[in-house]
Amino acid sequence: DEAQATANEVHRLAEDLANDGLRCLGSYMVGYDDLWSGRVGLGGCRIEEAIDLYDPERDAWLVPALGQGVGPEALAWGALATLYRGRPATAYRMADRGIELARRMGHPFSLCHALDIGGVVVPVMAGDHATGLRCAEEAAGIAAEEHFRFWSPGVDLHRGMAIGHLGDPDEGIRLMEASLSAWEAMGVRAFGGWARSQLASLEG
Numbered sequence: 001d002e003a004q005a006t007a008n009e010v011h012r013l014a015e016d017l018a019n020d021g022l023r024c025l026g027s028y029m030v031g032y033d034d035l036w037s038g039r040v041g042l043g044g045c046r047i048e049e050a051i052d053l054y055d056p057e058r059d060a061w062l063v064p065a066l067g068q069g070v071g072p073e074a075l076a077w078g079a080l081a082t083l084y085r086g087r088p089a090t091a092y093r094m095a096d097r098g099i100e101l102a103r104r105m106g107h108p109f110s111l112c113h114a115l116d117i118g119g120v121v122v123p124v125m126a127g128d129h130a131t132g133l134r135c136a137e138e139a140a141g142i143a144a145e146e147h148f149r150f151w152s153p154g155v156d157l158h159r160g161m162a163i164g165h166l167g168d169p170d171e172g173i174r175l176m177e178a179s180l181s182a183w184e185a186m187g188v189r190a191f192g193g194w195a196r197s198q199l200a201s202l203e204g
Contacts, residue, residue, distance in 0.1 A: 004033045021062060024053035028074045035081050036190075044081030050074045051094075056101065069110035072102035076118035080125070088126050095122045099135075108146045115139035116151060120158040124165070133162040153182035157195055164202040172202050 011026030031046030054071040063069050075098030083091035095118030102111040119135030136159035143151040157179035164172020176199045180192065 004030075004037070007033050020053055020055070021059045024050045024055075024059060024074075025062060025066075025070055027053060028070055028077075031074075031081075032077055035077060040081055040084050044078060044085055047074050047078040047081055051078055056105070063105065063107055063110070067109060068113060069102060069105050069107055072098040072105070072110045072114040073117075074098075075101065076114045076122075079118050079122050083122055083126060091122055091126070095119060108142050109148065109151075112139050112142045112146070112148055112151050112155070115142070116155050116158060120155070120162070124158060124162050127165075129162040129165045133159065133166065136162060149186065150183075150188065153179035157183075161198050161202075169202045173199065176202070 007026065007029035010022065011030055014020075014022030014026045027046050028050035031043045031048075031050060034040075034043030034046060037043075050070065051074050054074065056071060059070060075094050079091040079094035079098065082094060095114075098114040098118045099111070102114040105111075115135050116139045120132045120139060122132075123129070123135070124132035136155055139151070139155045140159060142148070143155050156175050160172040160175030160179065162172075163175065176195065180195055180199075183192070
C-alpha cells in the first residue's frame with residue numbers, strides 16, 4: 001500500500017545516503033507499518049532497530065522537519081509491540097523511556113504522543129487502567145493547551161477505555177463514541193477497527 005511504499009522508499013534512501021538518522025526513521029516507519037498490518041513480531045523488531053539507531057543529538061533535526069520526535073514515538077509504539085509479544089515489564093520500561101525522552105526534548109506534540117501510546121494504551125492493554133487514566137489526564141491537558149485536533153479525541157478515546165474498565169462503562173462508551181465521531185469528521189480512518197473492538201468490550 002501507499003504507506004508501506006513510502007516507508008520502504010525512506011529506508012532505501014537512508015541506505016543509499018548511509019545516513020543513520022534516516023535509517024532510524026526508515027526502520028521506524030517500516031516497523032510501524034508492519035505492526036498495523038498485523039506483522040507484530042516483524043514490526044517490533046524493526047522498531048527496535050530504530051530505537052538502537054536513534055541518537056538524540058544527531059537526530060534533533062528530525063523534530064522540526066517532521067513535527068515530532070522519532071525517538072519517543074519509536075519507544076512508545078515499540079512498547080506496545082513488545083507488550084503484544086508477551087513482555088510487559090520490558091514494554092513498561094520502553095514506554096517510560098519514551099515519555100522521559102519526550103520530556104527532555106521539551107516538545108509538546110512528542111510528549112502528548114508518548115504519553116498517550118506509552119503511558120495510556122500500553123498499561124490499559126495490560127489491564128492497568130488506573131495508571132493509564134493518570135497519564136491520559138496529563139496527555140489530555142497538553143492536547144487541549146496546544147490545540148492538537150488529532151490527539152484530543154485520541155486521548156479521550158483511550159481515557160474512555162480506562163474509565164469504562166474502572167467501573168463507569170456508560171461514561172467510557174460516551175467518551176469513546178464522541179472521540180470516534182470527531183475523528184471521522186476529520187476524515188481519520190486509521191485505528192477505527194481496533195477502537196470499535198475496544199468499544200464492543202465495554203458494551204458487552
